[in-house]
Amino acid sequence: MADMAELTATRDEARVRPLAEPWRRRMIPWLLLLPAFAVMLYSFVLPMLVFLQYSVFSFERGRLIEDFTFKTYVKFLTDPFYHTIILDTVKMAAITTICSAAIGYPLAYALWRVNSPRLKRWLAVIIFSPILVSVVVRSYGWTVLLSDQGPVNWFLQSMMGFSEPVKLVFNLTGVVISLTHVFLPFVVFPIFSTMTRLDPTLREASMDLGAGWWTTFRRVTFPQTLPGLLAGMQICFTLALGAFVTPSLLGGGRVLVLPLQVFTATTDINWPLAAVGGMTLLVLAMITVVLSNRLLRYSEV
Amino acid sequence: MSYAGATQMTSDVEFQGVSKVFGSFLAVDDISFSIPKGSFFSLLGPSGCGKTTTLRMTSGFEWPDRGVVMIAGQDMDNVPAYARPTNMVFQRWALFPHMSVAQNVAYGLEVDRRPRAEIVRRVGESLEMVGLSSFADRKPRQLSGGQMQRVALARALIKEPKVLLLDEPLGALDLKLRMQMQLELKRIQREIGTTFMYVTHDQGEALTMSDQIAVMNKGKIDQIGTPQEIYDRPATRFVASFIGNTNLVPVEILANDGKTAKVSLGALQFETPMSEPVTGARATVSLRYERISIGKKAAARAIRARAVVKDVIFSGSAILYIVALEGADTDLTIEAGHDGTSSPEVRGSTVDIGWDSEATALFGDG
Amino acid sequence: MQRRKAPFPHPRYLALGAFAVLGVLYVVAPLAVVVLNSFSSVAYNVFPPEGFSLRWYQNLFQQSDFYDAAVASVLLALAATTVAMIVGSMAAYSIVRYRRSWADIVKAALLSPIVLPHIVLGVAVFMFFIRIGMYGTYFSLVVTHVLVVLPFVIAVLTAALANYDWTLQEASMDLGAGPLRTFFKVTMPQISVSMTVSALFAFVTSFDQVETTLFLVRAGDNTLPIEMFLYLQKWQDPTIAALSSVLIAAAFMIVAVLSLLTRNKDLPATLLQQAKENKE
Numbered sequence: 001m002a003d004m005a006e007l008t009a010t011r012d013e014a015r016v017r018p019l020a021e022p023w024r025r026r027m028i029p030w031l032l033l034l035p036a037f038a039v040m041l042y043s044f045v046l047p048m049l050v051f052l053q054y055s056v057f058s059f060e061r062g063r064l065i066e067d068f069t070f071k072t073y074v075k076f077l078t079d080p081f082y083h084t085i086i087l088d089t090v091k092m093a094a095i096t097t098i099c100s101a102a103i104g105y106p107l108a109y110a111l112w113r114v115n116s117p118r119l120k121r122w123l124a125v126i127i128f129s130p131i132l133v134s135v136v137v138r139s140y141g142w143t144v145l146l147s148d149q150g151p152v153n154w155f156l157q158s159m160m161g162f163s164e165p166v167k168l169v170f171n172l173t174g175v176v177i178s179l180t181h182v183f184l185p186f187v188v189f190p191i192f193s194t195m196t197r198l199d200p201t202l203r204e205a206s207m208d209l210g211a212g213w214w215t216t217f218r219r220v221t222f223p224q225t226l227p228g229l230l231a232g233m234q235i236c237f238t239l240a241l242g243a244f245v246t247p248s249l250l251g252g253g254r255v256l257v258l259p260l261q262v263f264t265a266t267t268d269i270n271w272p273l274a275a276v277g278g279m280t281l282l283v284l285a286m287i288t289v290v291l292s293n294r295l296l297r298y299s300e301v
Numbered sequence: 302m303s304y305a306g307a308t309q310m311t312s313d314v315e316f317q318g319v320s321k322v323f324g325s326f327l328a329v330d331d332i333s334f335s336i337p338k339g340s341f342f343s344l345l346g347p348s349g350c351g352k353t354t355t356l357r358m359t360s361g362f363e364w365p366d367r368g369v370v371m372i373a374g375q376d377m378d379n380v381p382a383y384a385r386p387t388n389m390v391f392q393r394w395a396l397f398p399h400m401s402v403a404q405n406v407a408y409g410l411e412v413d414r415r416p417r418a419e420i421v422r423r424v425g426e427s428l429e430m431v432g433l434s435s436f437a438d439r440k441p442r443q444l445s446g447g448q449m450q451r452v453a454l455a456r457a458l459i460k461e462p463k464v465l466l467l468d469e470p471l472g473a474l475d476l477k478l479r480m481q482m483q484l485e486l487k488r489i490q491r492e493i494g495t496t497f498m499y500v501t502h503d504q505g506e507a508l509t510m511s512d513q514i515a516v517m518n519k520g521k522i523d524q525i526g527t528p529q530e531i532y533d534r535p536a537t538r539f540v541a542s543f544i545g546n547t548n549l550v551p552v553e554i555l556a557n558d559g560k561t562a563k564v565s566l567g568a569l570q571f572e573t574p575m576s577e578p579v580t581g582a583r584a585t586v587s588l589r590y591e592r593i594s595i596g597k598k599a600a601a602r603a604i605r606a607r608a609v610v611k612d613v614i615f616s617g618s619a620i621l622y623i624v625a626l627e628g629a630d631t632d633l634t635i636e637a638g639h640d641g642t643s644s645p646e647v648r649g650s651t652v653d654i655g656w657d658s659e660a661t662a663l664f665g666d667g
Numbered sequence: 668m669q670r671r672k673a674p675f676p677h678p679r680y681l682a683l684g685a686f687a688v689l690g691v692l693y694v695v696a697p698l699a700v701v702v703l704n705s706f707s708s709v710a711y712n713v714f715p716p717e718g719f720s721l722r723w724y725q726n727l728f729q730q731s732d733f734y735d736a737a738v739a740s741v742l743l744a745l746a747a748t749t750v751a752m753i754v755g756s757m758a759a760y761s762i763v764r765y766r767r768s769w770a771d772i773v774k775a776a777l778l779s780p781i782v783l784p785h786i787v788l789g790v791a792v793f794m795f796f797i798r799i800g801m802y803g804t805y806f807s808l809v810v811t812h813v814l815v816v817l818p819f820v821i822a823v824l825t826a827a828l829a830n831y832d833w834t835l836q837e838a839s840m841d842l843g844a845g846p847l848r849t850f851f852k853v854t855m856p857q858i859s860v861s862m863t864v865s866a867l868f869a870f871v872t873s874f875d876q877v878e879t880t881l882f883l884v885r886a887g888d889n890t891l892p893i894e895m896f897l898y899l900q901k902w903q904d905p906t907i908a909a910l911s912s913v914l915i916a917a918a919f920m921i922v923a924v925l926s927l928l929t930r931n932k933d934l935p936a937t938l939l940q941q942a943k944e945n946k947e
Binding site: 028029030032033035036039040042043044046047048050051054103106107109110111113114121123125126127129130131132133134135136137138140141142143144145147149150151153154178181184213238241242244245248249259262263266271274275278281282285286289 | 786
């Protein structure tokens with residue numbers, strides 16, 4: 001036995017192994033990451049743990065009861081009132097996503113196909129710079145634009161012959177129109193990006209083989225830009241799920257979605273309810289990401 | 302540094318039993334060598350042989366896993382790259398794109414916080430040396446490959462390093478320019494007397510410029526010697542085949558006294574010096590293309606044979622003959638100088654060929 | 668050459684062009700109408716405008732609340748951007764430079780807050796800061812804003828550093844510069860476009876925070892978007908239009924400065940790549 005041990009020892013001695021780096025050098029990458037981890041811990045990990053904890057507390061007759069219970073979850077998930085909220089949230093996000101894709105894809109296509117570099121640059125600036133303007137300002141702009149006496153209704157009444165103002169604000173329509181506007185750049189961005197990375201010869205090859213524009217688009221361009229479209233839709237859907245400012249400004253209290261419910265519950269000091277609503281929202285967002293990542297992987301093959 | 306210390310220092314770079322592994326890949330395997338002060342030393346070998354890793358261990362970008370690296374007599378263990386008395390010319394030159402030529406060259410001095418006037422003067426001298434004075438204000442992207450190469454050289458030399466490291470600096474240049482830069486590098490090295498440690502896979506470069514060459518293969522140094530030693534007396538079969546063009550011919554050993562061996566190649570028997578101890582009956586003889594004479598010149602050689610010309614290839618300065626040795630199932634390639642007068646042998650003819658015993662080297666098959 | 672002879676563009680291109688025009692209209696309309704409304708002479712929203720005046724601007728500049736909030740927002744965004752750039756650069760450098768086996772996991776972890784709806788984050792930090800007695804501190808506010816913008820900064824900078832030629836770093840070290848000096852004199856200039864873009868985006872994002880900040884500021888210390896948000900819940904007069912116009916003008920200036928700084932036609936494309944990295 002002793003011989004064996006000696007033998008392996010010498011053999012190990014003979015083989016060169018990567019020398020362990022001095023611990024000071026080994027620490028450097030972690031030291032560089034330390035501040036980022038500290039920020040994560042302070043403003044993300046620990047708060048989320050506390051949030052999770054509140055979701056298993058309950059709130060009865062104006063008092064917080066700090067005992068472990070799933071009561072709040074059960075109440076939240078069985079109450080038809082909250083069902084409506086969850087469904088409305090998903091519905092709002094879904095319609096917004098579809099509208100954003102329907103407007104965003106052709107817009108990205110136009111941006112891609114514009115020949116003049118100057119025009120392209122201007123178009124890009126116009127499409128992307130609204131990101132720089134506060135969501136509050138943009139939502140406010142839509143309340144003005146869509147109000148009963150606003151430009152849109154003026155146009156509908158004086159040009160299109162509508163006799164009554166069309167109700168566009170303080171309902172889902174207004175929220176969706178405005179949200180679509182807010183998230184449009186996030187949808188155009190990834191689509192345009194996949195388009196610019198397309199190999200132009202593929203299109204030409206398809207045309208050369210006698211395929212018309214529509215066939216080329218359907219068989220070559222669209223499938224290849226699908227990952228970008230899906231990515232944009234994923235971003236849009238998750239952002240729309242969590243949208244707070246626009247639904248509260250354009251919903252006029254009539255569009256009740258989860259972020260508003262979380263906000264209201266928090267101000268009502270019903271923290272367990274806020275936490276349960278928030279967890280629901282988070283789970284919805286995570287389901288979206290997981291599903292669309294799956295879809296994305298499938299579309300990229 | 303005391304005078305006594307300086308005289309004791311005969312080598313600028315010394316490797317003692319250095320090894321380096323990447324994961325489980327042994328990149329450098331127990332190598333030792335020392336580079337005499339003021340010499341031009343080349344590490345020559347195919348890609349992946351460990352030559353660049355060796356250079357990077359000298360510069361301080363990699364740390365040896367075993368062994369000692371000494372520069373100018375000092376152990377470099379735990380001395381970071383920025384504190385070593387070496388400077389490097391990188392493979393693609395790595396000029397700072399946001400700085401002008403002058404700023405690139407001045408960088409090393411600015412880092413050392415030299416006085417402004419001194420920086421200006423030395424940058425001027427450096428650019429003068431590489432002939433780029435009029436390009437001082439250009440950005441690297443406005444330069445040609447050869448000019449960038451010179452800037453990289455000036456930038457690395459301005460700190461007057463003990464050792465200048467060059468990592469295939471000519472690899473990205475075209476052939477003509479490469480030849481020209483080889484001569485210029487050699488000239489500069491002679492003028493300033495700095496030790497150069499040069500990594501290349503191009504045997505021509507190494508042979509032209511070096512005082513000493515270390516041929517590396519699979520992480521080991523096969524041979525260290527002057528260009529002529531390496532070329533004429535290759536220590537291993539790898540060195541023989543990697544440098545120059547050679548016929549590697551399987552032979553049978555008839556007798557062997559440790560220094561020379563009597564071998565048979567088919568019906569032909571001859572003596573050959575041994576490069577390494579050979580055991581067993583089979584071995585390989587290395588016979589350089591240009592060391593075989595053909596036609597009338599063959600008469601003056603110690604070992605003579607007859608062969609049939611199978612092919613004749615004209616390549617400008619030389620003519621290549623591929624011949625089949627009579628009495629043996631072996632083809633040989635012969636390179637004959639082309640002087641414009643001698644009429645080449647024709648295909649199909651039978652010719653005399655011959656070589657001298659010291660033109661060959663014998664390696665074991667193992 | 669022959670294509671030019673076509674007297675009229677294909678209807679398809681006309682349709683696409685028309686769509687692009689409508690799209691631009693849709694994008695610009697809410698901003699344009701805000702500017703138009705800010706010059707209205709009446710207190711209610713009506714189209715076509717009944718008259719023009721500058722009274723809402725006068726009103727705006729008399730409201731010290733908005734002014735204070737704007738200053739607070741700018742300071743907060745500056746602080747958050749500065750911290751996020753430093754923290755983010757260090758993290759991105761560590762992830763890309765050392766390429767350890769954990770790099771991907773660490774990066775995914777640092778980007779994970781992106782998935783979190785802001786309102787959830789806002790409420791969660793509110794609860795946590797109250798629990799540990801750090802509620803209402805400027806420190807907590809800044810760190811929360813840093814967290815919001817950090818994933819973006821890290822995504823952009825890791826993408827930039829991944830394209831960076833690390834032999835430049837070696838060249839600098841070889842010439843005697845230590846790691847810090849090398850970063851500032853060689854590495855940073857090479858990723859300056861990405862640094863500028865991410866700093867700008869961080870600033871704008873921090874400046875615009877509503878959900879995450881709503882619960883963290885005490886009344887009277889409101890940031891500008893929150894002040895506007897609360898104002899809009901009570902009134903809808905064109906004072907807010909005047910203020911919005913000022914903000915739109917500021918955004919325009921940012922665009923102008925940005926396009927002057929980076930005369931780089933591929934900018935949107937590079938950004939998009941980073942957005943994609945970001946998502947992954």
